[in-house]
Amino acid sequence: MAVATIIASDGDGGVYSGDDGNDLMFSGLGSETMDGGTGIDTIDHTVWDGAYTFNMPTGLNSFGGEIYLNFEIAKMGDGNDTVAGNNEDNTIFGGLGNDILEGGNGIDKLSGGIGNDTITS
Template identity: 40%
Template sequence: DAGNDTLIAGWMGAANLFGGDGDDTMYGNNDANVMGGGAGNDYISAGSGDDTVYGDAGNDRLYGSYGNDRMFGGDGDDDIHGGSGNDYIRGGAGVDVVYGEYGNDTLYGDADTDVIYGGAGADLIRGGDGRDYLYGQDGNDSIYGDDGYDYLFGQNGDDYLNGGHDGYFDYLSGGAGADRFEKHGSFWWFNEEYDNYRDVIGSQGDRIV
């Protein structure tokens, strides 16, 4: 319906919760729940378990907690937290902020300008279209800017940073660890005038491939 609903899963058994239109608040349980906010600015806390969460249209706040969750922001400017576990998160259209947090996560910004934090673990991060700010944080991460003017920060760990094949200006910074940098997919496309690489030459084994 079109109201601002509060939906709470029962104590036992997987729950399917769908909010519809309105600014809904939803709480899952410890089982594998499927939860959809529908249109509106929704708050969804999936709880423990391997959950599937859809923010749908609106500026949503999604929290995965424990478990290997699949989370989709949909349209709107979303704030998405994977929590513990190996999560798969897609921001969707809009200016999204995505936190992988703990675990080996797969994180996509999709369209528009996104900010993505990998957290602890070996994460795969892809910015998608738009000007993205991508932070690997702890762990050996693989970070792809894809299309747009992107800023990639490997930070701690032995990271792989790829600016993309789009011809835009990208900024790549490895941070601590033996990092690898790539732009346009192969060395002969590389042009130092178009990309700013930091920490390429140093004592920690960084290199351009």
């Protein structure tokens, strides 16, 4: 039986890897690489309240030096976020702000939160 892992960035960069369970990872404010691994994994970006772009298929985002791979669930902060889902069944929470959420090719659940959001599947 796979065990879920909770990992929080220390904000000083680094490489963080989840296990084969359903992992929860919290991004920090420094350059970092986070890999959810197998399972249904969550990346929590709520520490950042500015505008943020996150491309789930590539792991790339608004800040060079940060990469987030193999996540199915994304929780965003209170900025005007743009998130592109991957081929998995994604759940994306936009938080406050005027978000643009695109689900990708899976069976997706998208929630923009409070704001003037654009949601496509």
